[in-house]
Amino acid sequence: MPVDSRVSQVRHLLRELLAGREDPESFFCFCVSILGHQETRVRFRELISPITYVHHQLHSQLLSIYQEYFLRDVDDELELALALSLVNTNQTSTQQPVPRSYAQLASATPAAPVRGHTQGMDTNISMGTHKTPGWTGKSPNVPKTPDRPKESVTNKTATSENKGKAEATSSLANDNDSQEKLDADNQSEMSRKSRRRRQRKRQQQLLKSPSSPRPILMWFRRDLRLLDNPALIGCLELGGPVIPLFLWNDQEEEGPGVTVATGGACKYWLHQALVCLNQALERIGSHLLTVKAEPSSAEVLQRLVKETGAGTVVATALYEPWLKERDEGVASTLQQQGISWQLHHSYCLRDPYTVTTQGVGLRGIGSVSHFMSCCQQNPTGAQGTPLDAPPTLPVPSTWPTGCPLEQLGLARMPRRKDGTTVDWAVNIRRDWDFTEEGAHARLEAFLQDGVYRYEKESGRADAPNTSCVSPYLHWGQLSPRWLLWDARAARCRSPKFQRKLAWRDLAYWQLTLFPDLPWESLRPPYKALRWSSERAHLRVWQKGTTGYPLVDAAMRQLWQTGWMNNYMRHVVASFLVAYLHLPWQEGYRWFQDTLVDADVAIDAMMWQNGGMSGLDHWNFVMHPVDAAMTCDPIGTYVRRWCPELAPLPDELIHKPWKCPTSILRRAGVVLGQTYPERVVTDLEERRTQSLRDVAEVRQRFKEYVDQHSGCDLVPLPDRLVEEALGSTGEVLRCGSRFLLPVITRMEFKHQTADPDKADGRGNPYNAVLKGYVSRKRDETIAFLNERDFTASVMHESTQQRERAERHHCLLEGLPASPSSATSRGRPRRTPSKDPYSIVPGGVAMPQR
Numbered sequence: 001m002p003v004d005s006r007v008s009q010v011r012h013l014l015r016e017l018l019a020g021r022e023d024p025e026s027f028f029c030f031c032v033s034i035l036g037h038q039e040t041r042v043r044f045r046e047l048i049s050p051i052t053y054v055h056h057q058l059h060s061q062l063l064s065i066y067q068e069y070f071l072r073d074v075d076d077e078l079e080l081a082l083a084l085s086l087v088n089t090n091q092t093s094t095q096q097p098v099p100r101s102y103a104q105l106a107s108a109t110p111a112a113p114v115r116g117h118t119q120g121m122d123t124n125i126s127m128g129t130h131k132t133p134g135w136t137g138k139s140p141n142v143p144k145t146p147d148r149p150k151e152s153v154t155n156k157t158a159t160s161e162n163k164g165k166a167e168a169t170s171s172l173a174n175d176n177d178s179q180e181k182l183d184a185d186n187q188s189e190m191s192r193k194s195r196r197r198r199q200r201k202r203q204q205q206l207l208k209s210p211s212s213p214r215p216i217l218m219w220f221r222r223d224l225r226l227l228d229n230p231a232l233i234g235c236l237e238l239g240g241p242v243i244p245l246f247l248w249n250d251q252e253e254e255g256p257g258v259t260v261a262t263g264g265a266c267k268y269w270l271h272q273a274l275v276c277l278n279q280a281l282e283r284i285g286s287h288l289l290t291v292k293a294e295p296s297s298a299e300v301l302q303r304l305v306k307e308t309g310a311g312t313v314v315a316t317a318l319y320e321p322w323l324k325e326r327d328e329g330v331a332s333t334l335q336q337q338g339i340s341w342q343l344h345h346s347y348c349l350r351d352p353y354t355v356t357t358q359g360v361g362l363r364g365i366g367s368v369s370h371f372m373s374c375c376q377q378n379p380t381g382a383q384g385t386p387l388d389a390p391p392t393l394p395v396p397s398t399w400p401t402g403c404p405l406e407q408l409g410l411a412r413m414p415r416r417k418d419g420t421t422v423d424w425a426v427n428i429r430r431d432w433d434f435t436e437e438g439a440h441a442r443l444e445a446f447l448q449d450g451v452y453r454y455e456k457e458s459g460r461a462d463a464p465n466t467s468c469v470s471p472y473l474h475w476g477q478l479s480p481r482w483l484l485w486d487a488r489a490a491r492c493r494s495p496k497f498q499r500k501l502a503w504r505d506l507a508y509w510q511l512t513l514f515p516d517l518p519w520e521s522l523r524p525p526y527k528a529l530r531w532s533s534e535r536a537h538l539r540v541w542q543k544g545t546t547g548y549p550l551v552d553a554a555m556r557q558l559w560q561t562g563w564m565n566n567y568m569r570h571v572v573a574s575f576l577v578a579y580l581h582l583p584w585q586e587g588y589r590w591f592q593d594t595l596v597d598a599d600v601a602i603d604a605m606m607w608q609n610g611g612m613s614g615l616d617h618w619n620f621v622m623h624p625v626d627a628a629m630t631c632d633p634i635g636t637y638v639r640r641w642c643p644e645l646a647p648l649p650d651e652l653i654h655k656p657w658k659c660p661t662s663i664l665r666r667a668g669v670v671l672g673q674t675y676p677e678r679v680v681t682d683l684e685e686r687r688t689q690s691l692r693d694v695a696e697v698r699q700r701f702k703e704y705v706d707q708h709s710g711c712d713l714v715p716l717p718d719r720l721v722e723e724a725l726g727s728t729g730e731v732l733r734c735g736s737r738f739l740l741p742v743i744t745r746m747e748f749k750h751q752t753a754d755p756d757k758a759d760g761r762g763n764p765y766n767a768v769l770k771g772y773v774s775r776k777r778d779e780t781i782a783f784l785n786e787r788d789f790t791a792s793v794m795h796e797s798t799q800q801r802e803r804a805e806r807h808h809c810l811l812e813g814l815p816a817s818p819s820s821a822t823s824r825g826r827p828r829r830t831p832s833k834d835p836y837s838i839v840p841g842g843v844a845m846p847q848r
């Protein structure tokens with residue numbers, strides 16, 4: 001049966017419901033049975049929207065049933081969902097089918113004004129029927145009074161973030177004509193347009209009337225989207241004309257330390273994203289006002305409030321401590337003048353300031369599993385469902401003055417002496433679509449293809465196996481909630497991929513705990529490490545001319561496109577820190593300046609970990625040649641970014657210095673001319689030196705090494721001290737500091753205990769990865785333990801055999817056998833008794 005006739009059947013049933021001949025739950029069941037699962041999910045809210053006002057209670061009841069039904073999870077997702085607080089914890093999991101991807105819905109939309117996503121979701125989608133598996137026509141198991149997802153708004157009273165487009169905008173429609181609208185809706189396509197016309201008219205009336213509500217300033221920051229933007233929907237719910245606004249102040253963004261918060265590539269992206277946002281707003285009848293926030297955002301907002309008579313400023317919360325502080329200042333200035341300030345949470349899945357370690361403790365802090373346990377143990381309410389984009393925005397009668405976007409200086413290009421421009425962003429433009437639709441297209445493409453290889457092959461640099469949505473997430477052109485919903489709804493649900501959003505939240509949590517994260521090593525001794533000051537080494541790393549093809553390919557990709565995958569970021573970070581001995585901060589700053597997804601929290605967390613001083617410092621070092629076995633086995637990636645090496649054979653392309661002269665000659669490669677010589681040659685020696693340096697500072701700052709477990713100790717931030725001790729600040733007042741043992745590389749523990757063994761090669765815990773280890777951290781550790789165990793068992797049996805041989809020789813008066821003689825002096829691969837295998841206890845200890 002065509003969709004239209006099924007929809008009219010449902011409308012008929014709605015009349016039956018209104019007449020009292022059906023009950024809400026049966027109505028919903030019929031709806032699922034007639035329309036199928038997906039159609040119901042997409043159309044239900046629109047179908048019931050005509051009764052929003054006249055039958056408000058019934059409408060809410062239906063909406064609750066709908067939300068309850070579609071928020072149910074399948075078992076295998078429950079753990080993650082709970083941890084990320086996607087569902088209410090008191091909901092039990094049932095085997096309900098998961099909704100289809102929003103992005104899929106969007107792509108099925110034929111001619112949506114906002115190129116593809118939401119307009120069509122409520123209205124003109126043509127899709128095949130999707131029958132609920134196992135549907136028996138029985139009522140779905142929905143409670144009578146289901147929980148509504150809580151909303152996450154600061155300074156705000158009861159508004160529902162889970163209202164969709166129809167609800168959000170219907171407040172502008174005439175209350176008294178809902179029955180009329182019900183009939184009008186029967187004319188499907190026509191009705192949408194006429195409803196919009198009515199809404200526009202109503203908006204204009206509102207603006208003209210003397211009692212018009214005051215305008216609302218919608219302050220866009222890192223939520224540059226129309227879809228699933230709770231702040232924007234929050235503006236609509238307030239019911240006044242909305243003035244979309246973007247303010248820019250470099251210093252405020254930068255904060256107190258050296259953060260390079262918005263580097264060149266990121267600024268360029270921002271400029272383009274603002275152009276796109278403005279276009280999207282124009283399509284819904286509005287536009288974006290851009291203003292230089294000088295001298296400060298607070299002062300500019302005050303001016304705008306005066307100029308427009310606005311009564312409320314609405315924004316999405318940002319979590320960098322310095323931006324939070326700025327926002328608190330803005331809020332108090334505005335509130336003193338009677339202007340209300342509303343802050344919505346949608347940048348992360350969890351507001352990092354609400355995450356606590358209560359009930360979990362501090363053991364394993366810094367790891368993603370510890371973080372997820374904290375979220376699971378201390379849920380803060382459900383995230384709710386993603387929101388549709390508003391079809392229209394009420395505009396003010398007069399607009400305040402702004403400045404052209406160009407004047408913000410975000411995409412300024414250097415000029416040559418002859419006056420021509422150096423367009424360094426040409427490849428970035430070629431590679432990326434800066435629109436919100438571009439974000440959804442990337443995600444959709446990934447969920448149809450790359451996600452199938454993500455679990456095992458996300459490290460491949462030569463294949464598009466990851467989502468490439470990081471810059472969109474950073475600028476909020478894609479909400480993490482939307483991403484998670486789509487990922488959960490995809491046919492192949494990769495838990496590893498979903499977990500990445502927990503990583504993202506973890507980074508913000510760490511930044512809120514350690515505001516110095518972007519510039520100060522968390523582990524105090526490592527601040528004193530003997531870092532190299534070889535600027536020439538830094539330059540070759542930055543330019544991609546280290547002479548190591550894999551590293552060079554990645555650094556050139558970064559320079560040209562503003563991006564590289566996670567695995568390659570590990571490779572180049574390891575190279576900088578472990579082999580060039582350059583401080584991690586140099587890497588962080590370069591990344592911040594060149595990545596289009598540069599994100600202070602994530603970048604700083606990852607560089608701290610790579611730089612050995614983060615909470616979860618890497619237990620491995622990537623080898624610049626061996627890593628290619630995993631990420632570029634036949635050299636496709638290197639050939640793309642280092643074309644001068646392209647003719648070399650696969651097996652030698654990652655180590656051209658090993659090439660026989662004849663092959664080099666045939667390939668036209670001259671080392672030192674067409675391709676650089678290696679910046680450092682003895683990698684083993686460099687690594688050994690790095691180990692010695694670590695051992696030296698750990699010896700020197702013994703007070704930061706736990707003598708019992710051998711783990712590094714990190715000063716505990718105030719917030720965690722209070723949580724750990726349940727104290728209300730007493731400890732802090734008397735000035736005591738608390739130290740926390742954190743996960744520490746076995747290699748470091750061993751080296752510190754035995755520093756005289758100058759040759760680091762004797763260290764049994766060599767962290768250099770030989771090829772790919774894609775396992776999860778715990779599995780990796782288990783694997784290493786098992787290997788060690790096997791090694792020690794083998795060693796034991798060899799020793800037993802040798803002992804027996806020695807005894808035999810002794811008894812028979814024979815000379816000692818050569819095998820036993822040589823093996824006696826050989827160093828053990830695994831220490832017989834490992835004093836360092838104790839896992840950090842997670843107990844805060846007063847500093848000795």
Ligand SMILES: Cc1cc2nc3c(=O)[nH]c(=O)nc-3n(C[C@H](O)[C@H](O)[C@H](O)COP(=O)(O)OP(=O)(O)OC[C@H]3O[C@@H](n4cnc5c(N)ncnc54)[C@H](O)[C@@H]3O)c2cc1C
Nearest residue numbers: 466467468469470500503504565566569597598599603606
């Ligand atoms: C040294 C170093 C620096 C990094 N700097 C940044 C940065 O500045 N900005 C940034 O967004 N990511 C950074 N990452 C994390 C990661 O490399 C990128 O998020 C990822 O490569 C982006 O590609 P994607 O969207 O295809 O990721 P996918 O693998 O498809 O993951 C989806 C999303 O999850 C999030 N994510 C993935 N990995 C991580 C992670 N390890 N930590 C936190 N969130 C994660 C990102 O938002 C990403 O877009 C860094 C990693 C390293 C090793």
